[in-house]
Amino acid sequence: MSTFAAAAGGDSLGIIVSLKKCTDLPVADLRAGSFIPDVGPLSIVKDAMSLIPGGGESSSDPYVKAKMVNTATHSTSEEQRSPTIHKNTDPIWLPAVRFTFLVPADSVEAQRLVLDIWDQDSMSKDDYLGTTKLDLKGLNLSGGGDAVHNHTLDLLDVKTGDKVPNSKVFIAIQVKTAAEMASEQHELVYEYERWTPTGGWGKKYPGNLLPTDPGCWSDEKGGKWSMDMSEVALPIPEGMHSVDHWATEGDWMFGSDFRLRVWMSAKSSISFARRRAWVRKCEVAPDKKK
Incomplete structure (x- = not known):
């Protein structure tokens, strides 16, 4: 677990995202193999609904990769990954997975939360199921360290960039000072x-x-x-x-x-x-x- 102790007293903010569950996922493991190319970023997650198929048998082995992207400098934070939920189209992470990011206070408006949802395969390449993002610019994230902000995002097809019908990603965000985190x-x-x-x-x-x-x-x-x-x-x-x-x-x-x-x-x-x-x-x- 991270306490951001090294940053205490600095002009930084901690952004916490809680990954809780995904619901109503279609089959993600198709024996034909992955049909989508490798790629990049996405956002942070609490719930996701109706993810598209990825590659095989009769279920999914979903996990989430999360990172923060600075849209001004194009720098990215270290990528964080949730545990995999095995063979479950309605995965629940208990307890909720906490993704934590430390960013300079004066760059919050330039930050973008990025979430990638994957299906884990033991015998072949993991399948990339979908992507979504949330720009922090213009968001009202006030309320102090105990305030939780919920957002519902559209899941995007990683091949076409189109919205995946009925698929949503629900995220919860908390913002705290570095001192509070420490x-x-x-x-x-x-x-x-x-x-x-x-x-x-x-x-x-x-x-x-x-x-x-x-x-x-x-x-x-x-x-x-x-x-x-x-x-x-x-x-x-x-x-x-x-x-x-x-x-x-x-x-x-x-x-x-x-x-x-x-x-x-x-x-x-x-x-x-x-x-x-x-x-x-x-x-x-x-x-x-x-």
Whole structure:
């Protein structure tokens, strides 16, 4: 996670975009292969609807690439990517993916949010499904760091540039000062449960968990596991305090094992494991603020 600590006190603004879900996606994997060429930019996402087909079987494996483009200098930020949602035409990212960009305050009007939606293929080239963008010039992004601004964008066919019928991209934007970004931190851990015919869903051992299960809690990247939440959560940074207690964000996601990289929003016949996210927000303690 980024706190923009290095930029605190500078004349910069942090732009936060939350990627939550896509809805009503047609089949994206066509065995004939990709029918669209390589390309460039797009915007930032919260929801997307009715994306066009990309290349194969009977579903989609969508993910989103996001970046910021300065239309005056043509410079671009580092590209950021969401996790892939496997075989799901209605993908939901839980918790929401946060794309964060730091831009000079005097160049905000020149910034363009760019979002590319792709279908991941393991055996061939990924398919480019669509693109959209949002220029920040003329937008009213006031309201302070807690204000959320929602926009609905048309998805464009990457081959013709035309609007894709019925396809929309819904985005949520927050703008904060660099100091605000540096003064807060969002922490995330995952809770896991296993299903058994005799015990249903649970995380007890013995009873639910297998001897091979690494634990029922993991850190955000799945690199640290434990049976105790406190052992995988980051300690509150020095000089900060917890704004909110740990709270669940989103519903359970399902899969076949605890160590999966891709989770499904719907339960299937092989869903023997499930996980959900817990989040906590910390900020600089009042006596530490200037």
